[in-house]
Amino acid sequence: GQQVQQSPASLVLQEGENAELQCNFSSTATRLQWFYQHPGGRLVSLFYNPSGTKHTGRLTSTTVTNERRSSLHISSSQTTDSGTYFCAIPQGGSAKLIFGEGTKLTVSS
Amino acid sequence: NAGVIQTPRHKVTGKGQEATLWCEPISGHSAVFWYRQTIVQGLEFLTYFRNQAPIDDSGMPKERFSAQMPNQSHSTLKIQSTQPQDSAVYLCASSSSGGYYAEQFFGPGTRLTVL
Numbered sequence: 001g002q003q004v005q006q007s008p009a010s011l012v013l014q015e016g017e018n019a020e021l022q023c024n025f026s027s028t029a030t031r032l033q034w035f036y037q038h039p040g041g042r043l044v045s046l047f048y049n050p051s052g053t054k055h056t057g058r059l060t061s062t063t064v065t066n067e068r069r070s071s072l073h074i075s076s077s078q079t080t081d082s083g084t085y086f087c088a089i090p091q092g093g094s095a096k097l098i099f100g101e102g103t104k105l106t107v108s109s
Numbered sequence: 110n111a112g113v114i115q116t117p118r119h120k121v122t123g124k125g126q127e128a129t130l131w132c133e134p135i136s137g138h139s140a141v142f143w144y145r146q147t148i149v150q151g152l153e154f155l156t157y158f159r160n161q162a163p164i165d166d167s168g169m170p171k172e173r174f175s176a177q178m179p180n181q182s183h184s185t186l187k188i189q190s191t192q193p194q195d196s197a198v199y200l201c202a203s204s205s206s207g208g209y210y211a212e213q214f215f216g217p218g219t220r221l222t223v224l
Contacts, residue, residue, distance in 0.1 A: 031210055043200065043215040086152065095209050096142065096165055099152035 004089055006100035013107050019074040021103045023087035031090065032063050032070050033097065038083040046072070046085075077107045110135060113216030115201050121222045122191045130186045130219045132201030138214075140164075140207025141184040143176060144200040146218070152200075158184060159207035191223045 003026040013019055023032065034046040047054050049063040049070065058077075063070040074081055084104045088097040114133040122128050134141050142157040156166040158178040169176065173191075178184040188195055198218040204211035 033212065035215075042217040043202075045212060045214060048212040088152075090209050091154070093209060094165055095140065095159075095204065095207055095211060095213075096154040096157060096168070097144075097152075097213060098154070101151050 004087060004098050004100035006085075006087060006103050008103060009101065010104040011106070013077050013105070015077060015079055015107055015109045017077055017107075019072075019077055019081075019105060021072040021074075021085050021105075023070040023072070023100055025068050025070075025087075025089050027068070027089060027092070028065075029068075029089035030065050032065070033088050034061055034070070034072050035086045035088065036083055037086065037102075041083070043086065074105075077105075079107050079109050081105060082107050113201055113203050113214055115199075115216040115219050117219060118217060119220045119222070121224065123224050124192060125190050128188045128191050128195075128221055128223075130188075130199050130201075130221070132184045132186070132203075132216060133182060134184070134201075134203030135214060136182075138203035138205050139181070140204045140211065141178055142202040142204070142213060143184070143186050144202065146198040146200055147196075155186070155199075157207065164207065188221075191221070193223045196221055196223045 007022045035043040047061040053062045058075045060073040084102040086102045088099045116131045140159045143155040154168040161178045173189045200218045202213040202215045
C-alpha cells in the first residue's frame with residue numbers, strides 16, 4: 001500500500017537554529033498536507049501543497065510531487081515550535097489521508 | 110469561525126460500555142472525516158462522509174464501530190461494547206468539498222479511555 005515516510009523521527013535544536021524535515025511518499029500523490037501538533041493539541045494545518053514552494057512566517061514548504069518528496073524548513077527556531085510535525089497524502093484517488101509517523105521537534109532555550 | 114468542534118474532549122468508559130463521540134464540522138463544509146490516533150498505530154483513517162452520505166468506511170473496525178451524519182451540522186462515531194484496545198484520541202476533520210484536493214481541518218479530538 002501507499003506509504004509516507006518522515007525523517008528524522010526526532011530532532012533537538014537550540015533556539016535560533018534551523019530545521020529541515022523530510023517527507024517521502026510512495027504513491028503518485030499530487031497534493032500533500034503538512035500539520036503541526038503540540039502535545040495534547042489539535043492537528044493544525046500548516047501547508048497544503050499541490051506542488052512547489054510556499055512560505056508562511058518562518059516556515060517554508062517545498063513539494064516535488066513527481067519526485068515524491070516534500071520538505072519543511074523552519075528558520076530561526078523558537079521554543080514554541082516544539083511539537084510533532086506530520087505530513088499526509090491522500091490515498092489513491094480518495095480524499096482520505098495517510099499520515100507519516102511524524103517528526104518530533106524539541107527546541108530548547 | 111470556531112473551527113471543528115468535538116465533544117466530549119475526554120471520555121472514560123468501563124469495558125463493555127457504549128461510547129458516542131460528536132463532531133460539528135466547520136460551517137459550510139460538506140465533508141466530515143474520522144481518524145484515530147494512538148502511540149502504537151499513529152494516525153489512522155476510519156471513515157468519511159460527503160453531503161451526509163457515507164463515502165468510505167474502509168478504516169472502520171468491522172464490529173462495534175459505526176458512524177452517522179444525520180445532518181450537515183454534526184456527525185457521530187459510536188463504539189459499542191468498548192474494549193481497552195479502543196482507547197485512543199478520536200479526531201474529526203472537515204473539508205469544504207470532500208474532494209481529493211480539499212484541505213482538511215481538524216478538531217481537538219476526543220480522548221477515549223476504556224478501563
